Amino acid sequence: MSISSVTVKVPGTTANLGPGFDCIGAALTIYNQFQFTSQDESKLTIQATGAEAQRVQTDESNLVYQAFVKLYQYIDQPVPGVKIEIDLGVPLARGLGSSATAIVGGLVGANRLAGEPLSQAQVTDLAIAMEGHPDNVVPALLGGCRLAATSVAGWEICDIPWHSNIIPVVAIPDFELSTSEARRVLPTEYIRADAIFNTAHLGLLLRGLQTGKGEWLKAALQDKLHQPYRQALIPGYDAVNAAAIASGAYGMVISGAGPTLLALADVSQAQAVEAAMASAWEEVGITAQVRSLALDTQGAT
Template identity: 75%
Template sequence: MSVNSSVTVTVPATTANLGAGFDCIGAALTLHNNFKLTLVDGETQIIVTGSEAARVDNIYKDNLLYCAYVKLYEHLGQTPSPVKMEIGLGVPLARGLGSSATAIVGGLVGANILAGEPLTQSQVMDLAISMEGHPDNVVPALIGGCRLAATGVNGWEICDIPWHESIVPVVAIPDFELSTKEARRVLPTEVSRADAIFNISHLGLLLRGLETGKTSWLQAALQDKLHQPYRKSLINGYDAVSAAAINAGAYGMVISGAGPTLLALTDTSHSLDVVAAMATAWKEIGVAAQVRALNIDNDGARVIKD
């Protein structure tokens, strides 16, 4: 066994897209999954705790955390050792908060530590993006903060997006799920030039709005024409929750990732009102939801070497 035979990795939830930043922007939130990986001499095993533990596949060869663990060793040309994996769930599953990204990042980071840290953070990030298929969740889950990812001449370019201290992310997590596959199925294969221009301009405004906290910029910037008009029909109560959030003082509301979690951005003086209004709006149409005001997690994946 290596010097570090056990490691614990805490990985934040993420919210992707933020409206106009479809598939390229994501932000880490103060909601976390914990993964403890311990090298063992016997059989690989997975133990899951948390409110949705029964829904996580503990057949290790099918588990995403284990797949990521194996991926890193395969990248190194090594055979992975048997491992005991203990998963502590704090991020709801299939709700648009990057639960799969936490498993990918947790497995890759944990394996890299156990292997003696042969890969840099940038190399781990590249593996994570290749597993997830797009960067918007795994990048902030790994390095924290709000990040924009774009392909560059020699690979991925990652840009830090300043997040003004007055802006509060409020997540409304309903008691129903929406698969990413279904959320992508409803998207058109082509968009008009007008819609492309709309999103380009609003993405620029979003970046400046997040940096400055300017109300009018944020109110306009959270609009989108590439994915939300098509996906909102899959989310029962979308329009009612959006109207309630804005009436309570939110700058606007977007779909978190593929949904069905809804994300409102507001300021510190209105955050409690927005939380209450979004919860009430869904309750009135028979949808139970957890609604929480969170913060941006600027640390990303955190490691404890045992």
Template identity: 65%
Template sequence: MSQSVTLQVPATTANLGPGFDCIGAALTLYNTCQFSRLDAGELEITVSGVDAERVSTDQSNLLYQAFAKFYEQLGQVPPPVRIQIELGVPLARGLGSSATAIVGGLVGANWLAGQPLSTTEVMEIAIAIEGHPDNVVPALLGGCRLAASRGSAWEICEVPWHSEIVPVVAIPNFELSTAEARRVLPAQYSRADAIFNTAHFGLLVRALETGNPQWLQAALQDRIHQPYRQTLISGFDAVREAALQAGAYELVISGAGPTLLALTSPQQSASVCQAMSQAWQQQGISTQAIALAIDADGTKTID
């Protein structure tokens, strides 16, 4: 069994417009966590980086809760452990921060325990903790992933992401909780809206694979969550319009928001970044806009 392991866990963007709660992609923005088994003593957690002061350092820490859940699944007591967390993914912004904690805690526990569980088994525990697969699956496996249930099991499909499609995220300096973003959603949808999203999600999968600009522009439309959630995001219309004017194919809400995700070409990525940032600044909202890439590795060990 390992005495220490350091993991790098990617941020994720989920939904991608019409793919509500079933598709997500890992991004090149990371949290790292180091687990060191202690011979004796109490739990030790230190946190540094983005929003570090807001992360608990006791047993209520989400990463530790996932760590402990792993040992509970084995019927064992968690060992004394020191956990050092370095945050690069901001909290409550729609970039999968909770998924990084859940996946990091489970994978770290699996390493310290001698890897008794397979990646699939770890993934299933992560989905059970999170409640849906769209963030935890790409955080664990990397790439763009579609998850579909089959009874109590999950079928995971990798969705090819064309190298000419650049994800640009604009992260504002305000938060939006997932719970709040879910409260605004209707309990029922019309048949027309269900058909609309089915067609557009099918087109999205092909658009991501081929990089076809016209398909991307159409495919990112949604009637299930975005029309309701965008009302919670101050400046949404202005940022979207600025991104489109700068050459983005389309703009969507990343996860539950408030981070906004534009897909664009490599040639336009810098201008889209600048346009999104300026549009929010004109609304009095400071923001960080970054052109990222798709992380192909998922959670991995680092030296």
């Protein structure tokens, strides 16, 4: 049965979680919503509402539309006219996977309007190809916390258990940091000791997330591949980190490429961590929206 309209809700994400650089990410209870409605011939209409809606591109350069087109090209069908209505709940360029929501939303919406010719695995592969790495698009599509690794056959996606007592607290500042800038500061080569360090800490992170064991999480959130180089791009990083730890957080990491900072805390400490992170940034003259979220387990719906 053909349909003429579909609404897709996609969670924002946090990627890396410290040592899981470019391979691990988690879906959070913060969302963008995309409505796709068929219209005549090749006509394109894009409308946006919500915070920062005025910054959304409303022509063919829009990333949601690019993903929509990509799916039709993949299935070798003409791209239909479409009206896309975007309701933004995930801040732009803040390290919470806004581009991943656009890619996933466009692909899932197109697949649905086309009669679902592609499997979830095929949509996942297309999303990773468009984004360039799996850490944001995979949890945005599938939900939960996910680890992605390449195999001979393509990608292997592994669900990571997340203990219900672990609360992600996000501190979203009122400034942006582009992913390209955050990648530019990274070295092109790493020493063996740093690679071993991250391998060990990623293994410990997976067990810490599963068990909720605080001492494991406190050690596991350390990283030597990306965070030491990116911290200088985020004003007040050291102060916010110290405040989060002092108020009871297991640790704090850069969410994705930043500048959003993510603390993991026990449910009993989350409110105190929220207040401390907001206060620390305020003391250095930066306004931040600080929120306790939860793990989204549904993904794109």
